[in-house]
Every structure is written in structure tokens, then in C-alpha cells.
Amino acid sequence: MSLTWFPAPAKINLFLHVTGRRADGYHELQTVFQLIDLCDQVGLKVRDDGVIQALHRLPGLDPEHDLSVRAARALQAATGTPLGCDIELQKHIPAGAGLGGGSSDAATVLCALNALWGTKLNETELAAIGLKLGADVPVFVHGYSAFAEGVGEALQPLELGPACYALVFPGETVPTAEIFRDPELTRNTPPIKISLLREGVSTHNDLQAVATRHYQEIGAAIDWLKRFGDARMSGSGSSVFVRVDSQTAAEAIKAEAPSRWRTWCVRGIDQSPLHIALRNLSAR
Ligand SMILES: C[C@](O)(CO)[C@H](O)COP(=O)(O)OP(=O)(O)OC[C@H]1O[C@@H](n2ccc(N)nc2=O)[C@H](O)[C@@H]1O
Numbered sequence: 297m298s299l300t301w302f303p304a305p306a307k308i309n310l311f312l313h314v315t316g317r318r319a320d321g322y323h324e325l326q327t328v329f330q331l332i333d334l335c336d337q338v339g340l341k342v343r344d345d346g347v348i349q350a351l352h353r354l355p356g357l358d359p360e361h362d363l364s365v366r367a368a369r370a371l372q373a374a375t376g377t378p379l380g381c382d383i384e385l386q387k388h389i390p391a392g393a394g395l396g397g398g399s400s401d402a403a404t405v406l407c408a409l410n411a412l413w414g415t416k417l418n419e420t421e422l423a424a425i426g427l428k429l430g431a432d433v434p435v436f437v438h439g440y441s442a443f444a445e446g447v448g449e450a451l452q453p454l455e456l457g458p459a460c461y462a463l464v465f466p467g468e469t470v471p472t473a474e475i476f477r478d479p480e481l482t483r484n485t486p487p488i489k490i491s492l493l494r495e496g497v498s499t500h501n502d503l504q505a506v507a508t509r510h511y512q513e514i515g516a517a518i519d520w521l522k523r524f525g526d527a528r529m530s531g532s533g534s535s536v537f538v539r540v541d542s543q544t545a546a547e548a549i550k551a552e553a554p555s556r557w558r559t560w561c562v563r564g565i566d567q568s569p570l571h572i573a574l575r576n577l578s579a580r
């Protein structure tokens with residue numbers, strides 16, 4: 297049997313407010329996760345011998361630290377299944393880009409293996425396993441764009457509707473922990489009510505000021521994108537984005553962008569393509 301392939305979409309944070317800090321050092325956030333149609337692809341094949349093996353190597357990363365492998369091991373441990381799997385990743389989402397690529401790979405492995413192994417955990421149980429791997433994993437397990445609180449795991453689905461973005465990766469790989477531990481980080485933005493989002497309350501990304509101080513190229517990309525609209529950083533960076541009216545407008549920005557940056561025209565999606573693939577699998 298060959299590998300079965302499943303998509304792992306990226307996200308952008310339309311805003312990110314840091315509203316506090318917990319005793320364990322993690323930060324309380326308010327954010328909107330917008331899923332986008334830039335995807336990694338995760339190939340999986342069930343093994344009868346219980347072995348979990350990566351067929352790929354991510355540059356500079358021990359396979360045991362690969363979030364796709366860690367997710368498979370976590371599901372195996374939680375369910376006690378005797379089954380294993382081969383895993384292969386086709387990476388299209390840059391790592392350390394604030395796009396949640398590693399977290400999404402992990403969520404796709406959890407959801408797809410749960411179906412392939414027949415372990416029958418529900419989404420809440422899978423999200424709880426995912427949260428131990430990273431604060432961004434639960435939103436990808438649930439597979440919808442959402443307003444998030446807590447450390448990013450308390451989710452309320454949002455229908456954001458059709459949206460186009462020009463997305464720029466200025467080439468910096470940002471370790472998320474480095475940004476969160478900066479003493480200069482604003483950690484006391486007053487919480488907002490979700491209802492105010494629809495009324496157009498002003499929002500921002502609290503991690504942006506710190507990240508642009510650490511990585512000059514992020515500031516350069518924001519300044520360049522600002523001529524097209526309200527340009528912002530996603531997550532802890534380094535990617536930045538601007539919302540535009542049409543795919544044509546996004547294509548024009550991509551054509552003009554400095555060639556040292558990777559640029560995409562992406563669409564917002566309210567439902568993850570992973571969940572559509574899983575429904576098709578169970579209908580077979
Ligand atoms: C910045 C965001 O990308 C926004 O979506 C996420 O909050 C980060 O999610 P993630 O990459 O899955 O993060 P994790 O792997 O859980 O955490 C990496 C590190 O970031 C810090 N961290 C992360 C999330 C959070 N709410 N507070 C934190 O302080 C912690 O130091 C943690 O050790």
C-alpha cells in the first residue's frame with residue numbers, strides 16, 4: 297500500500313493581543329486565527345509492527361523533534377494502539393514563519409492517524425493531546441478559522457468569508473519563545489469582547505514591536521507592504537501580510553515584491569481542507 301496524502305493548512309493571526317502571563321510562563325492571548333490555503337502535505341501509511349518512522353528529514357532537525365513524528369507518538373501512547381506508521385512531509389509552509397506549519401503538520405497527523413488507526417478519539421480529546429505539542433495545534437485539529445483565548449486553545453469558530461491576502465516571508469526564522477520572553481513585550485493589553493470585532497474595534501499584534509527590533513527584515517517587509525493597506529505580522533513572525541480586495545491585487549503585489557522575499561497570494565478559508573479530506577475518507 298502507498299502513502300495516503302492529507303493537507304495541513306497554514307494560519308495567519310489577523311491580530312494578536314497579549315492580555316496576561318500565566319504562572320507557568322505561557323501568555324494569555326486574544327487572537328483571530330484565519331486559516332489560509334497555503335498547505336503542507338502529509339503522507340501516511342499504516343504499519344502493523346508499531347514502528348513510527350519519518351521518510352523525510354527537515355533541515356537541521358532531529359526526526360524525533362519533528363512535530364509530525366511527536367504527534368504520531370503522542371497518539372500511539374494515548375490510545376495504546378499496536379499500530380505504527382510511515383510519515384512523509386512535503387513542506388511548503390516555511391518553518392519559524394508565524395504560519396503555524398509545524399503545528400498544522402502535527403494536527404493533521406493526529407486527525408488522519410485517528411481515522412487510519414481507527415482509534416476513535418473525538419476532536420476535544422485530539423485537541424488536548426495537540427495542546428501538549430504546541431499552543432497552535434488545537435485550532436488546526438478543529439479545522440476552522442476562530443477567535444481564540446487562553447494560550448490559543450479556547451476557540452470560538454468564526455465565519456470570516458472570502459478574503460485574499462498578499463503574504464510575505466522575509467526569510468527570518470523566528471523562535472517563538474525568544475519573542476515571548478523579551479522583557480519589553482507588552483503583556484497587559486485590555487481584553488476585548490468578541491462582539492466588538494464585528495464593530496471594527498482597533499486591533500494590533502503585540503509581538504510585532506519586539507520581533508521587528510530583533511529582526512530588521514520584518515520591519516522592512518511591513519514598511520514595504522504598508523503602501524497596500526494595514527500590513528501586519530502573523531504570530532511571532534517573521535511573515536507579514538496585507539488584506540486586499542482581489543486575487544488580482546494580491547498578484548500585483550507579488551509581482552512587485554523584492555525577490556529576496558518569498559511572496560504568496562493566499563485565500564482565507566473558514567473550513568480546513570483536512571476535514572473535507574477526512575469526511576471523504578470516511579465516506580469511502
Ligand atoms: C504566537 C502564536 O503562533 C500565535 O498563534 C502561538 O501562540 C505560538 O504557538 P506555538 O508555536 O504552537 O507555541 P508553543 O510551541 O506552544 O510555544 C513556544 C514558546 O512560546 C511561548 N508561548 C507560546 C504561546 C503562548 N500563548 N505563550 C507563550 O509564552 C512559550 O515560551 C513557549 O515555550
Ligand SMILES: Nc1ncnc2c1ncn2[C@@H]1O[C@H](COP(=O)(O)OP(=O)(O)OP(=O)(O)O)[C@@H](O)[C@H]1O
Nearest residue numbers: 362363391392393394395396397398399432472531
Ligand atoms: N514538521 C515541522 N515543520 C516545521 N517546523 C517544525 C516541524 N517539527 C518541528 N519543527 C520545529 O518547530 C519550529 C517552529 O515551527 P513552525 O513552522 O510551527 O513555526 P511557526 O510558524 O513560527 O509557528 P507558530 O506560528 O506556531 O509560532 C521550527 O523552527 C522547527 O525547529
